[in-house]
Amino acid sequence: MAQIRVENLRKAFAQFVAVHESNFTIEDGTFFAMLGPSGCGKTTTLRMIAGLELPTGGRILLDGADVTYRRAAERDIAFVFQLFALYPHMNVEQNIGFPLKCQGVRRSEVRARVRETARLLRIEHLLSSKTSKLSGGDRQRVALGRAIIRRPKAFLMDEPLGALDAEFRQLMCGELRDLHNRISATTIYVTHDQLEAMSMADRIAVMNAGKVEQIGTPQEIYDRPASLFVADFIGSPPMNFLRFEGGLRSGDRTIRIRDVSIAVPEIYEQRSIGPLVLGVRPEHIVFSDAAPVRGRVFGAEYLGTTQIVTVETEEGRVKARLPSSAPVRIGEMVGLAFRSDRLALFDAQTGWAIQTASHGSVGRG
């Protein structure tokens, strides 16, 4: 298996820069997700690593060897597109063995490797089945089997679960991750779905407008987003942003929004008066009559264990995640108390997070 290293990787299409100088290293055996909205450059980056696109600048190293200008076929990487496309006239065994047959591998060896792959995917009992008779999940497993049978150095996957409905996608996320744990192949997984990235990846690179904005474990990215963009992209509902004007002094432990003083983690940066943003995750809000931030309940959405309550405040709509047992009446005035050690601050002009006791330096791509 392999380590993948990207150095100053850049791709321009005429005037348009799809990928700005990117730098990151994916260690051997890591499940690495590239997450971002469409057009952020994640697929272009993946295609350059695969050898399907030539970079405008920079290098790609596979296990230390420079493969930047090597052809795709010479890179020993498997590219998995949307899973599901199976050969309808072949049975499961023939489908899985097809890539080896094309390489001219001996028939007895093909058979042995197909068996081994089927065992990994727990579909040995289906080997002689027609693909048209399979359930959706089994079709997906067969398609995966066809990808892993070659035992390449790395897997690159581009939104492989994009076409599936939400519940099935969740199931397949679990299976993909379990499979990864069994074969530990370095995997790069491109998606626009934060839930997929969060639930499967060891590390996530969040991309925006051709740049990697942050790289970290799912929990780091959620707890300490490097920018407003990342904070807004991760979490459902996403982080609330309360915009205000103010200055900051290093060592401060409160901020002022209008006349209200709010406790925050100790601030490590100096800022002259300017537009700032206070970031609050929905689960770090509780209703408290004594709290100075006040608003009117606009709506409550029951979700079983919890409910999402939307409150209209002077700073805009704020969403709180409360236990569903908490009584909430539409139209009532409530006070919002924030869990101060979990708050984030951002510079509204640059979009970057401000360093605080809970928000130290974070990995920006």
Added chain:
Amino acid sequence: MANVMLRHVTKRFGSIEAVRDLSLFIEDGEFVVLLGPSGAGKTTTLRLITGLERPDQGSISINGRDVTRDPPGTRDIAFVFQQYSLYPHLTVYDNLAFPLRSPAHRIPEPIIRKRVEQTAELLHISSKLGNRATRLSGGEMQRVAIGRALVRDPAIYLMDEPLSSLDAKLRAELRLELKRIQVELGATILYVTHDQVEAMTMASRIGVIKDGTLLQLGTPREIYENPGDRYVASRLGTPQINFLPAKLIPEVTMPSGTDTIGIRTEHLRIAAVNGGGIVGRVHRVEHLGDQNHVYLEYRGQMLVTLADPHRPLEAGQDVELQLVHPLYFDAAGRRIAATVH
């Protein structure tokens, strides 16, 4: 607005019973959501109410008037489809005014103007009235499509997955808006979807439907906390409720006849091993940010529970399981009332 009553309605297409003996009363001003997978009979039920299909058995009445044999045009119903079908060459204003300008209604233009402006305000699209329909974002287009139903002030609104073609963020926004509008207007809505979040967040009552049969009808909380059978229990909740064969947990006392135990993720608690009876092994931990999903292996079964994101848990670790509020089901999947705790 109006109430709607379906009595023992059955609809067959050849040998397939699309809707089976369905009875449903929708009260004036109620937001009822039919929740079910594709092919469950949701859309057929809507088409029966509009009159696009005729029931083989049973009757349908609106505000006490039997409309079972009435033609579709006379039932005073507005329908919102999954795909917003706007007239691309018309402005937003003209799209909204279109249903009112039908020669059958003969509504004077000043009244049309007033109704369109009110509707636009309700939907927060007043500033877009002069725009071409094609110059709108997806969310705005769907608002216009809903608006076109709202201008008419019909007896009842029928909505067939109107938010399913939108992206997640927009869907969340419009869910909240649609609920607000419904409350403000006191509108009667029958809404069908396969999305449990839409059902839970908007419905006054949810009807869980499967294979043409209405399995249970109740408030979101009733359906979630008190499901009548295994299928209904599995329909709400993310991640799904855990099911365990009763014979695997002899340590737990349960009502006689129990075949399966259902435990919602938040009711499966984990603790450090302390000589207790039920011990599972952590299989995988997913970090979703606000909480972790912890997959546990217990006697060959995979269970899921929730944990604080900062609680240290690792794959391979043994933990003790505690079942809070288990639900008991018999071999046919029917709920057994809990007499033991």
